[in-house]
Amino acid sequence: MSGRIGKRLSDGLTEMLRRLRQPEVLFLLPTATLAGFWLGGETGLLLVALGAPLAGFALGALNRPEAAIPPMPDGLQGLALRPQLIGVLETALRDAPVSGLQTGCIVVQFDDAALLLDRHGRAAQTEVLARCAERLCSALRSGDVVARLEGGGFAIALHPQRRLDLESMIQLAARLQAAIAPPISLNAARLYVSCSIGFCLGLAAPSANGRSLLDAAQIAADEALRNGPSAIRAFAPDMARKHSDRDALRGQLETALDQGEIRAHFQPQISTDTGEITGFEALARWQHPARGIVPPAEFLGAIEEAGLAERLGEVMLFQALTALTRWDRAGLKVPRVGVNLSAAELRNPRFVEKLEWEIDRFGLNPDRIGIEILETVVATTENDVIVRNIAALAKLGCGIDLDDFGTGHASITNIRRFAVNRLKIDRSFVTHIDTDPGQQKIVAAILSLAEQLDLDTLAEGVETPGEHAILAQLGCRHVQGFGIARPMPFDQVQDWMARHDSRLAPLPRIGSGATK
Template structure:
């Protein structure tokens, strides 16, 4: 009997403890203490005010259970994950009506992350991410959350604050970039990285949720990355529309490349000494199904913005080498063909190997390919990969032509450093060179420089016999332009070559050499 009574009492005690363990009962504590004061005075009030919380504490009402967190990737411990920053901003929005505090999100993306991994390996990339994460955390306030994003970027959710505006966000983004800028030491190597940052204020997001702010910041970061390196962009309402337009444009351009709508047209180059055909330059033309043949000015910028410049270079290289092979089979001796290489293509760590494979595939000597590089690209020697690739292509045996010479800032040191074979004088110096004395002086100065450095020369944009004759007299080695021949599809080149060689006459001369 006593055991049953004891068991019943214990059951009631446990039931009461379970009931007291519910923390929501704490909302009745003020009413309970007020009732105690009315019924028993101050002494009872003190007993209830002190005893009730103690009773709840003993029952376990204040015991909180930790929510297990997803393990952090790649050993970057201490960082949150995407759901954590979303939850942090959601809490800020829920409390905003009471606190009056605003939040915001920044997304940091590294410039050229693939180049870092290709050059130094995945282990070094992980070390760079870890070091960068430490620097980012050190540059932020206590309460800000940093999360690792897929693909190697970081998201920062700011702790709620009263004064959070556009200027504050820009200053914070610049501070994060400055924190990332110092070199990171990995063994004997010193690695420099830069980042582009996009951000979104909580008040500017399309929807007032943590996910909405984060997605808006990512859209801004993508825009910054396209305009980088080191760009900062704030989210604006038209960014998603522009992004959708770019995606649609990219799909159209990819289709044009895949279906062969963008093709190589070939413009002839002539020797001023012999008048012989010395080569062709491959120039891109878009055979648009509705608008007809479009010149490069209509689509090259769009290709670059869509990130398809490297794909275009591959298409042009294939068509140029195919043309050389077909000319050889037809018995038409064409010494070389020139192909323009974009900065994006020159940053490819495997460019030299890929080019060697293509030449072997067509059984062509490297000397028959002229790699045309804009002077503005060659003047940018901050990119170690571009420097290395140009040197590798020259060592392979390809001719290096410095395109649009005179419009950029390539130094004599760079010209010698990259083993340039030929300077292509920009058309701005060629126009009316037979009439304008200042033009003649400029061209003569360029030709004198080339002669002293042992370089060949080619003048672009030759449109009249007078310009052709003056360039020949000044000593320019080769000419190219509408006055010689317009860019033409491959199918028309054989007839053009036959007609040109049938009427081949010595190059035009003028009565006296320009001084």
């Protein structure tokens, strides 16, 4: 208590001294001093010296203007904050044994929230959230409490009621999704927004307190978002365990990046015409100290969720450039190495500048680095930063590969707009192509499109000699896959190249440029 009083006195004296230095106070001080001495002598002078500053400070404290708060759209004004929502849930849970009424918590997460931000910007995102908040409130009862969460979602504390079970919660979640679904008119555009919802009944919360109930609903919402769009999930105890495992995995990934456990493995790409090595793709592999090699499917998603994609990209680029430099010094012919870019890297306005600096630092030409971009990014993005970055990469001289082609609905317009150099045919069209006429027709159509657009082609996921042969006959220029070689660490590449070159000499050419 005495500490708080001392702090208040100290703050008060500081404020008083600040106010005494104001010009209007300094101007009036001589007049007030003379008047006090004339009216009351030394006593009056003392009263002026002590009383005037204190009175001024008191009046100033009463009239001190509040800090300006930027206006929020109508739909977001009046919403509860997270601590308030927890308090509401806490009260309902505490009263439940006496009242016999049950509560629950719902968390609403928006599908493709990052895409909305990329396409339309922060102001539009805030306006869309405001409209959605209004729609949610209109679909709820008057006693339900809505709070805005960090990251753009909403949480709802349901007013205690007699009947609240799994079925009624699912019905309510579906009603909220239906309320969100109609298009939103914004800046002469019609935006369609969907949401995934997680919820937890009060009786199902891991602990009988408001924070635990909200956390459980959030875990369920995260699970719904991963299975979305427009998914609904009820909290179950195993979700908490999986959530804890994912949190632990994120911590391990940060450590792995710091300690160099995640390294580039290199998978060769070869010409179907000559069989010569035309490049490598750098692929992330995690050498776990206890588990050994961890498959990328088990950690790449967690890297994205944890916001570590840019750090991983920096690691992979550095190792790719280092490998190229060392191969050059050893006299090995490796035309280029491809690196995969995440959407997070492409959204960074300074990415191309950083990449150019790194390439210059290693003394390499930009065309030695191939940039692999998922077709889904090219097909959906309207983000000006991403568009500018890809254009700048092409202008710099890096080859642009459209990865997993055939799965993301990229238009010809986008292929030209992004200055794509090569189509990488997705492995789903390559599997069993030697025995499936339908697969052959699809790949033949892709190759015909590439030829008309003057684009290079590479088929991924080639696993058998038959697949390799038919792709060569159809005119695909490069192949990559386990049938050629598995991704390998840097220190195994030189030996593999030597073995490959020794087998290459006696082999006849089977591609479109074969000698007749």
